[in-house]
Each structure stands twice: as structure tokens, then as C-alpha cells.
Amino acid sequence: MxxxxxxxxxxxxxxxxxxxxxxxxxxxxxxxxxxxxxxxxxxxxxxxxxxxxxxxxxxxxxxxxxxxxxxxxxxxxxxxxxxxxxxxxxxxxxxxxxxxxxxxxxxxxxxxxxxxxxxxxxxxxxxxxxxxxxxxxxxxxxxxxxxxxxxxxxxxxxxxxxxxxxxxxxxxxxxxxxxxxxxxxxxxxxxxxxxxxxxxxxxxxxxxxxxxxxxxxxxxxxxxxxxxxxxxxxxxxxxxxxxxxxxxxxxxxxxxxxxxxxxxxxSEAVKDMLAAAQPQDFDMAPAGDLFEIGAKVQVLKRGSLFAARANRLYELYRANAALDDIPAPLLADLEAKTFGRRLDDVWRETEAYYRQAAPEELADIGPKKRMAMIFRWYFIHSQRLAQQGDTAQRVNFQIHCGPAMAACNRWLADTPWADWRQRHVDRLADRLLEGAAQVLAQRYAGLNAD
Structure with missing residues (x-):
């Protein structure tokens, strides 16, 4: 056929x-x-x-x-x-x-x-x-x-x-x-x-x-x-x-x-990480834009600690009414390893953004919401790090991705397309459709065989 x-x-x-x-x-x-x-x-x-x-x-x-x-x-x-x-x-x-x-x-x-x-x-x-x-x-x-x-x-x-x-x-x-x-x-x-x-x-x-x-x-x-x-x-x-x-x-x-x-x-750093992904290399993390309600995103786990660190932030948000309720040693650890800066500085940057973009969000703000806004900064920052390809901060890269990437890598292994530089988006579409047509033809031929 x-x-x-x-x-x-x-x-x-x-x-x-x-x-x-x-x-x-x-x-x-x-x-x-x-x-x-x-x-x-x-x-x-x-x-x-x-x-x-x-x-x-x-x-x-x-x-x-x-x-x-x-x-x-x-x-x-x-x-x-x-x-x-x-x-x-x-x-x-x-x-x-x-x-x-x-x-x-x-x-x-x-x-x-x-x-x-x-x-x-x-x-x-x-x-x-x-x-x-x-x-x-x-x-x-x-x-x-x-x-x-x-x-x-x-x-x-x-x-x-x-x-x-x-x-x-x-x-x-x-x-x-x-x-x-x-x-x-x-x-x-x-x-x-x-x-x-x-x-x-x-x-x-x-x-x-x-x-x-x-x-x-x-x-x-x-x-x-x-x-x-x-x-x-x-x-x-x-x-x-x-x-x-x-x-x-x-x-x-x-x-x-x-x-x-x-x-x-x-960044090329992200593309190198994705090209090496295998089926087990993905995890779930909180979604930064829907942080308070616990919505999830799927991300690349291999080579990054983003998922673990983001889930930790959500657990702290759920368990505490304010930043002041979190033990000081734990806050210091967050500043050193996750945020890479003092939380007071994170809040000043966050507040400045909302004063310009959505000042109504700062009206009658309580300590719980303030904590959420500070924690959401990490999600924005981690995406920015990934796109910029700051390899010194690779452990904080947030890369939205699912296991389709691993299936693609396995399909293209041992071909020139194993190198992502050869995977031009239009030709990738061509090859997927051509391959699907071949798969269907083979399956239908097998069903009609004696």
C-alpha cells in the first residue's frame, strides 16, 4: 500500500x-x-x-x-x-x-x-x-x-x-x-x-x-x-x-x-543536554505561573537540580505562613544554592517588576503571598539561565521537556541526525511524516499478508 x-x-x-x-x-x-x-x-x-x-x-x-x-x-x-x-x-x-x-x-x-x-x-x-x-x-x-x-x-x-x-x-x-x-x-x-x-x-x-x-x-x-x-x-x-x-x-x-x-x-548548552536525554531523564516540578495552586510542569531532570529545588520551594510554601517561619539556616541554604542571592534582593527586584507591570498585585499583600512571589522569582530566573546557556549555573536550568525527546534521540541515534545541528525543524517534520507513512504501510501490509 x-x-x-x-x-x-x-x-x-x-x-x-x-x-x-x-x-x-x-x-x-x-x-x-x-x-x-x-x-x-x-x-x-x-x-x-x-x-x-x-x-x-x-x-x-x-x-x-x-x-x-x-x-x-x-x-x-x-x-x-x-x-x-x-x-x-x-x-x-x-x-x-x-x-x-x-x-x-x-x-x-x-x-x-x-x-x-x-x-x-x-x-x-x-x-x-x-x-x-x-x-x-x-x-x-x-x-x-x-x-x-x-x-x-x-x-x-x-x-x-x-x-x-x-x-x-x-x-x-x-x-x-x-x-x-x-x-x-x-x-x-x-x-x-x-x-x-x-x-x-x-x-x-x-x-x-x-x-x-x-x-x-x-x-x-x-x-x-x-x-x-x-x-x-x-x-x-x-x-x-x-x-x-x-x-x-x-x-x-x-x-x-x-x-x-x-x-x-x-542555548546550545540546553540543546546538548536535550540531545542526550533518555526516557528516565524527566521529572515533574511546580509550574511557576500557577505556583500557588500546585499545577505541574514536566522538565528535564538529567544534568539539572531544578525539579528537586522547585519542589522543595513548593513544600516550604505549603508548610509555612511566611518566610519568617522558615528556620534561618534553611533560608541561608536557599540563598546560597537555589537563588544565588539574598532573598531581600529578590523581593526588591520582584516588587519593582510588579509596580510597573501590575501594581494591583501589591495591594494589601500578606506574608504568604509575598513568600509565593519571592519563590516564583526562581522559576523565572531558572528559565533565563537555561536560555542564556550559563553553564556555571547548569544545575538550575529549567528546561520544559517530555519523553518525546528521548524517543526522538533513540530514533535518530547512529545517523547524522544524532547531532542536533542537523535537525532543522522543517526537515524533522518531513522525516517524521515520511516515517509514519512507512510505518502505516508496513503494518497494513502485514495485516493483509497470508
Whole structure:
């Protein structure tokens, strides 16, 4: 049987996004999914998302301007839209920037609730066909792991948020009236055991559940256009790509493996560490942006003490009401080994940032919240160290990654691609799809053999 790589997945997905294959390169924070990565993917006909999370608006604006000039509207590209529960105003500012810049596609990730910024982005500029049916100009791919959130993205935007946006003049009357006729997202990606924010659910359970949820929603609201279902998490080898399509995924989305490419916006030191990763080299740590509620991210453990040190900070936060409750020798140890500076200095830097970015966060601040804000500084610092490649601080590198990286390394071992410098992101996509097509052809041939 001849299976063509570009025919895998949903033809509707390829048509809607103007891509040559049902393969997406997901966004990674702080520009790790760089302009160079998105440009290389777009020129090769793949959809990729710039990693806007954690960047200042000026940096995002510059990246969007570059991509608009380099790729324009004809080639596929988009921007990652990361949920910001700590400073919601930053979501609003990002939506404003993307609307003003004409960005036509976003990847919504790490959302634990639907926010006004998402709804505004989706509904702004609605067009209508000859029968008066709404046609969203802006597409959303939602990357989620919880069925409740998946359902919310499959349904129309919440009516109360739509009404509020209309009252504030951020949507027109016609846009608000048509909101009930479009799903919030065009595509919902089932995020299984992945790097970064993850519930570590297995794809073999998650993808079928999302497909059935999609079908239930379609039966309950037949007027809505159908939502496509993608697969993410654990995809680092051709066999995993093939399995996702056999399970019924309309498209696949890769993340961790793209950090280990020349185009990734992180340091060579990080890429060397990732290229050596094996299946046992990953661990769970608290998520810096969701620190107080105990959300988790998956990180590279080999060569770094970040996971152990971050988990220790969370345990101290849970067990104490204030920094003053922590024994002085333990605080001194944290300053020397984890923070690398006095905690008073950490607080001064943190306070200065919030006075500029979100002064309301400093109002009526109590000792517990102050401790959390100081501890969260370590998560920002450890990401910065990794991207800068400060090898003297390697033990504090925070590298979001999952076991897909190990599968990719094993697949490419003993080939020229074992060197990450050869793993250009577009060619890596080509090879994964070609390999998946070969795997499927071999399996089907085996099933039909006498």
C-alpha cells in the first residue's frame, strides 16, 4: 500500500490552515519557538506558532512584524497565546496587539478558564456568507488536557463574556449576536504526557475521549461547524505520529523535540543536554505561573537540580505562613544554592517588576503571598539561565521537556541526525511524516499478508 505523508490526517485541516500536511509545531515560551523556527516551518508549508509567553509586548510586536514581512498572509504561521492567571491584563494587551497586527491564528494553551481576551480575539472581525452564516476571520487551536476545558472550546463563547465585551464596545452588535453560531475554537488538541504544563494523561485514552466529546457536542449543537481534534504530547518518533493518526487525530502537534533544533531560541548548552536525554531523564516540578495552586510542569531532570529545588520551594510554601517561619539556616541554604542571592534582593527586584507591570498585585499583600512571589522569582530566573546557556549555573536550568525527546534521540541515534545541528525543524517534520507513512504501510501490509 502506498501512503503519502502529506495525505495523513484531515484534508479539512490542511485546507483551513493552508498547509501541505496535518502537522503543527507548537509554541514554546519566551521565544524558544523563535521567529527563525516559525519562518522555516512556514516556508516549508507547516503551521508553527511563535512562543510569545513571558515576553514583553515590544518583543512580541517585533516578532509579529518580522513574520508578517517574511511570510505574509499566504504562508501559515501564528502566535502562541498563553493563559496568564496572575496578570489578566497582559492577556488583554496581547489580544489587542494581535488584532491590531492582523494575526489570523493563535494557539491557546494552559487555559484553566475561558477569558474575555480569547473571546474578543475569536469574534472580532466576523464575516458572513451569502446565507448570513458567520465566518470567523481568526482561528484558534486550543491545546488542552482536561475534557471540561475541551468542551468549552468546542462550544460557542460564554454568553456572559460576549455581553460584557459588547457593553464595553469591544465587539459590534452583529458580532455579539452571531457568537452563538460559532465554536470558540476551530481545532482542539488533546495534550497528553507532554513537556511543560501537563496532566500526564496517556494519549491512548485522551484522544478517543476527545473524539467522542466532539461528536457529542456536534449532536447537541448541530448548527455549529465541526471542530477538528489534534494529538500532542509524547510525539517524537514516526511510530507515535502513525499511532495518533490511527487513533483518529485530524492533525499532530510536536513540541519538546523542536527545542533540539538549530532554529530553537534557546542555548546550545540546553540543546546538548536535550540531545542526550533518555526516557528516565524527566521529572515533574511546580509550574511557576500557577505556583500557588500546585499545577505541574514536566522538565528535564538529567544534568539539572531544578525539579528537586522547585519542589522543595513548593513544600516550604505549603508548610509555612511566611518566610519568617522558615528556620534561618534553611533560608541561608536557599540563598546560597537555589537563588544565588539574598532573598531581600529578590523581593526588591520582584516588587519593582510588579509596580510597573501590575501594581494591583501589591495591594494589601500578606506574608504568604509575598513568600509565593519571592519563590516564583526562581522559576523565572531558572528559565533565563537555561536560555542564556550559563553553564556555571547548569544545575538550575529549567528546561520544559517530555519523553518525546528521548524517543526522538533513540530514533535518530547512529545517523547524522544524532547531532542536533542537523535537525532543522522543517526537515524533522518531513522525516517524521515520511516515517509514519512507512510505518502505516508496513503494518497494513502485514495485516493483509497470508
Amino acid at each position: 502506498d501512503i503519502r505523508p502529506e495525505r495523513l490526517g484531515s484534508p479539512a485541516f490542511r485546507a483551513a490552515h493552508g498547509v501541505r500536511a496535518a502537522y503543527v509545531i507548537g509554541g514554546m515560551v519566551k521565544g524558544i519557538s523563535s521567529v527563525e523556527m516559525v519562518r522555516a516551518a512556514g516556508n516549508a508549508g507547516y503551521l508553527a506558532f511563535f512562543g510569545a509567553g513571558g515576553l514583553r509586548p515590544a518583543a512580541v510586536n517585533e516578532a509579529v512584524a518580522q513574520l508578517s514581512a517574511d511570510l505574509g498572509p499566504a504562508r501559515p504561521w501564528g502566535v502562541n497565546f498563553l493563559h496568564n492567571p496572575l496578570i489578566p491584563a497582559q492577556e488583554d494587551a496581547l489580544a489587542e496587539l494581535l488584532l491590531a497586527s492582523g494575526v489570523r491564528c493563535i494557539e491557546a494553551s494552559a487555559f484553566v478558564r475561558i477569558t474575555p481576551a480569547l473571546v474578543r480575539y475569536r469574534l472580532s472581525g466576523l464575516e458572513f456568507d451569502g446565507q448570513g452564516r458567520p465566518l470567523p476571520r481568526r482561528r484558534i487551536i486550543a491545546k488542552v488536557s482536561h475534557p471540561d476545558m475541551a468542551r468549552r472550546f468546542m462550544e460557542p463563547p460564554p454568553a456572559d463574556l460576549v455581553a460584557d465585551l459588547r457593553a464595553r464596545g469591544l465587539l459590534t452588535a452583529r458580532e455579539a449576536d452571531a457568537a452563538g453560531e460559532v465554536p470558540l475554537a476551530d481545532d482542539v488538541c488533546a495534550e497528553a504526557d507532554s513537556g511543560g504544563h501537563t496532566d500526564r494523561r496517556p494519549s491512548f485514552a485522551l484522544i478517543p475521549a476527545f473524539l467522542r466529546l466532539r461528536d457529542e457536542t456536534a449532536r447537541a449543537q448541530p448548527r455549529l461547524p465541526p471542530v477538528r481534534i489534534g494529538a500532542a504530547g509524547g510525539i517524537g518518533a514516526p511510530e507515535a505520529v502513525a499511532a495518533a493518526f490511527v487513533l483518529g487525530a485530524d492533525f499532530v502537534l510536536t513540541g519538546s523535540i523542536n527545542q533540539c533544533t538549530p532554529e530553537a531560541g534557546t
